[in-house]
Amino acid sequence: MSEQTTENKFELLKGDKVLWSVIILISFLSVFPVYSASSNLEYIVNNGTTTGHVFKHIIFVFIGLGIMRFVGTVKYEYIGKLSSILLLFTIGLLLITMFTGQKIEGASASRWLKIPGTPISFQPSSFAYLMLIIYLCRYLTKKIKRERVPIENIVYIFGPILLVFGLVAKDNGSTALMIMMVSIIILIIGQLAWQYVAGFISLSVVFIVMFLVIALNTNLIGGNRVHTWMSRIETFTSSKKTADVEDESIKAKNYQVMQAKAAIVHGGFNGIGPGKSALKQTLPQSVSDFIFAIIVEEYGWIGAFILISLYMIMIIRIVMIASKMPAFFGSLLVLAIGLMIFVQLSVNIAVAVNLIPVTGQPLPLISYGGTSMLVTYIQLGIILNVSSRIQVYDEEGLGKRQSLEEINDIA
Numbered sequence: 182m183s184e185q186t187t188e189n190k191f192e193l194l195k196g197d198k199v200l201w202s203v204i205i206l207i208s209f210l211s212v213f214p215v216y217s218a219s220s221n222l223e224y225i226v227n228n229g230t231t232t233g234h235v236f237k238h239i240i241f242v243f244i245g246l247g248i249m250r251f252v253g254t255v256k257y258e259y260i261g262k263l264s265s266i267l268l269l270f271t272i273g274l275l276l277i278t279m280f281t282g283q284k285i286e287g288a289s290a291s292r293w294l295k296i297p298g299t300p301i302s303f304q305p306s307s308f309a310y311l312m313l314i315i316y317l318c319r320y321l322t323k324k325i326k327r328e329r330v331p332i333e334n335i336v337y338i339f340g341p342i343l344l345v346f347g348l349v350a351k352d353n354g355s356t357a358l359m360i361m362m363v364s365i366i367i368l369i370i371g372q373l374a375w376q377y378v379a380g381f382i383s384l385s386v387v388f389i390v391m392f393l394v395i396a397l398n399t400n401l402i403g404g405n406r407v408h409t410w411m412s413r414i415e416t417f418t419s420s421k422k423t424a425d426v427e428d429e430s431i432k433a434k435n436y437q438v439m440q441a442k443a444a445i446v447h448g449g450f451n452g453i454g455p456g457k458s459a460l461k462q463t464l465p466q467s468v469s470d471f472i473f474a475i476i477v478e479e480y481g482w483i484g485a486f487i488l489i490s491l492y493m494i495m496i497i498r499i500v501m502i503a504s505k506m507p508a509f510f511g512s513l514l515v516l517a518i519g520l521m522i523f524v525q526l527s528v529n530i531a532v533a534v535n536l537i538p539v540t541g542q543p544l545p546l547i548s549y550g551g552t553s554m555l556v557t558y559i560q561l562g563i564i565l566n567v568s569s570r571i572q573v574y575d576e577e578g579l580g581k582r583q584s585l586e587e588i589n590d591i592a
Contacts, residue, residue, distance in 0.1 A: 195569045196564075196566065196567075200561070200565060203498070207491055215468060215472070215549045216456070218467040220461060221465075234468070248559060256570070264319050276348065304353075304552040311518075313345045322371065342385075371513055438532075438535050445478065449482070450482050470543060473529060476488060502564060526545050530544075
């Protein structure tokens, strides 16, 4: 009876227990920097109260954990089979956002779509990104050994990637570039023939150049942010070249990064203590895009090291789950989602320490904001789902089968 009770308790956390523990721990720890940094929204942006923002963040954490648990109960095979329909739906949302998208909380891009009759807004690009990746994994592993004619790859692989990239790039260049990069890596891991991968890379370069030329020189792509991207890249390179950064124009344009670097230097090795950040009031987006700088300022490099270690444990567990999964679709899906999380994590930290230009990518499970956080929980729910299926496949003897195509037809 005791053993059965223990088993039922663990069943509540279905899937990899270590990954569950890391997710819950990071989610819990996220409350402290959000509570500290959200004072920026109250006193500088004049938006709500600190208590209100942290309460909202806690609600999103619990909703996210609930969604993650629910996704863990739906067989990932079904999610794969529905991915093409869900991708078409999210592409439709992106098209609607192009014409009716809104700016919220001082954002400079119309990335949000409001749900009619409610005050709730979300970013369709985050969902479209995830659906595209799931769709690619499913398509690449379905009858993997069958030779496809070129037109199939152009229509069913190149087309969706370039379409989602083009729709997202107008208002969110960093996410669009991440979509392109992760998609290309998935094509390689998914064993697409090298000539097609090389052809897609060449086609993508041409497509991106055409997009930039049209956006910079015509009004055909209305409201695009290409000029903002170019300004950020120029500011980044200029600040790197100017050792003492005496140019006032560079200082003005590079204000966010300079404040983030000041926060990191101020924190030092030990940090100045929870809630005591002096830069959170002057650092724009301190509660989202630059929250890592606030973490370093308050908890020092010790705190940053602990947080990064938790993320690395998460990534390692994801790789382990992928390596143990006998079905190639499940394995590729876990690797692809893990890559999405790792890229977003790396980009956020790289911006905070001034290794790359400002992008606006949140820190997974930490940054304040609903859409990105919920999508991350959905991603992790799928990974936990796959991890819970490993034992089932082993019990069915699937791991002993020799035919990779046979495994993937079942998946």
